[in-house]
Amino acid sequence: MRDYYEILGVDKNASSNEIKKAYRKVAMKYHPDKNPEDEQAEKNFKEAAEAYSILKDDNKRARYNQFGHSGFENASGFGGGGFTDINDIFSTFGDIFSGGGFGDIFGRRTQGRQYHQKGSDLKISIGLTLEEIQKGTTKTVKIKRLEACGDCNGSGARPGTKPTTCPTCHGNGEVRQVQQSFLGQVINVQPCYQCKGSGEIISNPCRSCRGDGRVKKTSTIEIEIPQGVSTGNYMTKQNEGNHGPKGSIPGNLIVYFDEKTHQLFTRDGNNILLETWIQYPQAVFGETIEIPTLAGKVKLKIPAGIKSGQVLRLKGKGIPELNSHRQGDLLVKVQILTPSKLSGKVKDLLKSLKQELPVEPKFEKFS
Numbered sequence: 001m002r003d004y005y006e007i008l009g010v011d012k013n014a015s016s017n018e019i020k021k022a023y024r025k026v027a028m029k030y031h032p033d034k035n036p037e038d039e040q041a042e043k044n045f046k047e048a049a050e051a052y053s054i055l056k057d058d059n060k061r062a063r064y065n066q067f068g069h070s071g072f073e074n075a076s077g078f079g080g081g082g083f084t085d086i087n088d089i090f091s092t093f094g095d096i097f098s099g100g101g102f103g104d105i106f107g108r109r110t111q112g113r114q115y116h117q118k119g120s121d122l123k124i125s126i127g128l129t130l131e132e133i134q135k136g137t138t139k140t141v142k143i144k145r146l147e148a149c150g151d152c153n154g155s156g157a158r159p160g161t162k163p164t165t166c167p168t169c170h171g172n173g174e175v176r177q178v179q180q181s182f183l184g185q186v187i188n189v190q191p192c193y194q195c196k197g198s199g200e201i202i203s204n205p206c207r208s209c210r211g212d213g214r215v216k217k218t219s220t221i222e223i224e225i226p227q228g229v230s231t232g233n234y235m236t237k238q239n240e241g242n243h244g245p246k247g248s249i250p251g252n253l254i255v256y257f258d259e260k261t262h263q264l265f266t267r268d269g270n271n272i273l274l275e276t277w278i279q280y281p282q283a284v285f286g287e288t289i290e291i292p293t294l295a296g297k298v299k300l301k302i303p304a305g306i307k308s309g310q311v312l313r314l315k316g317k318g319i320p321e322l323n324s325h326r327q328g329d330l331l332v333k334v335q336i337l338t339p340s341k342l343s344g345k346v347k348d349l350l351k352s353l354k355q356e357l358p359v360e361p362k363f364e365k366f367s
C-alpha cells in the first residue's frame with residue numbers, strides 16, 4: 001500500500017484545500033470515462049479516492065499520521081477508506097466531479113451502473129457482553145443467504161451450455177434512444193428490456209437455480225470484533241452479503257453490535273462503574289479488599305477514613321477505546337453498610353460506641 005500523501009502528490013503539511021485540489025487532479029487523470037477498460041487507471045482511481053477519504057477528514061488524517069495504514073486495518077466499518085465499487089466513489093465525492101466537465105458523464109455512469117445487477121446487502125446484529133467488548137472477540141454466526149449455485153457455478157446457464165451475448169444491447173445492458181425534442185437532441189438511456197441489464201441471454205437455464213445462478217444456503221462465518229465497540233457501531237464485511245444473480249458482484253454483510261446489560265457493571269463511555277458496600281470499621285481503619293472486574297478479581301485498597309459515597313479509580317480496568325491505545329478506568333463507589341440484623345454482642349458494642357460518639361448531626365450542602 002502506497003503512502004496516501006504520495007498517491008495524491010502532496011506534502012505532509014498540505015492544507016485541506018490543497019488536498020482537495022490534488023485529489024481532483026489525480027481523479028480527473030484516472031477518471032474511468034477518460035480511461036475506459038484500463039485496469040491500472042481504475043486501480044489508481046480507487047487508490048486516490050481511498051487516500052482522499054482519509055486525508056480530508058482531520059481525525060482520520062491524524063490517526064494516519066500517527067499509525068500509518070495500520071491505523072485502519074480491520075476496520076472497514078469504522079472509517080477505513082477502501083473502495084471496491086467505483087460507483088461508491090462517485091456517490092461519496094460527487095461534489096468533486098460536478099462542474100468539471102464530468103457532470104453529465106457522472107450522471108450517466110451512476111445510472112448505467114444500476115442496470116448491472118448486484119447482490120443485496122445483509123444486516124445482522126450481534127449481542128456482546130461487556131467482557132467480550134473489553135477483550136475483543138471472534139463470533140461464529142450462521143447466516144442464510146443466496147450463494148452461487150454449485151451446479152452452474154453461478155452462471156445460471158445449464159451445465160454444458162453458455163450464456164450468449166444479448167443481441168439487443170450487444171452486452172452493454174443498456175439501450176440508447178435518440179429522440180428529438182424542442183430542446184434539441186435527447187439521448188435516452190434505459191436498461192435493456194431483453195436481458196434486464198445483465199447483457200447476457202440464458203437460453204438453457206440451470207435446473208437447480210432456474211437460471212438465477214444462486215441458491216439459498218446457510219453459511220457459517222467468523223467475525224472478528226475489535227475491542228471497545230458500542231451499541232450502534234457496525235462493521236461492513238465486504239462481499240459477504242447475498243451473491244449477485246448470474247455471477248454478478250455480491251452485496252456486503254453489515255454487522256451491528258448490541259451491548260448486553262451486565263448484572264453487576266454499568267458502562268459509562270469507556271469507564272466501568274461498580275458500587276461496593278463495606279462495614280463501618282473497614283471504612284474507619286481502611287482495608288484492602290478483593291473486587292470483581294471485567295477481567296477477574298483485583299485488590300482494591302480502601303484508605304482509612306473513607307467517606308460513604310467516595311469513588312475510587314482503578315486506572316486501565318475499563319474498556320479500551322475503539323481504534324486507540326487509550327483505556328477506560330473502573331470507578332468504584334464505596335458505600336458504608338448499615339447493619340440491620342444484629343447479634344446481642346454487636347448490639348452491645350454499638351450501644352457503647354454510640355455513647356462515645358458525638359450525638360449532634362452535621363449539616364452540609366446537598367451534592
Ligand SMILES: [Zn+2]
Pocket residue numbers: 149150151152153154155156157206207208209210211213214
Ligand atoms: Zn444453477
Ligand SMILES: [Zn+2]
Pocket residue numbers: 166167168169170171172173174192193194195196197198199200
Ligand atoms: Zn440486453
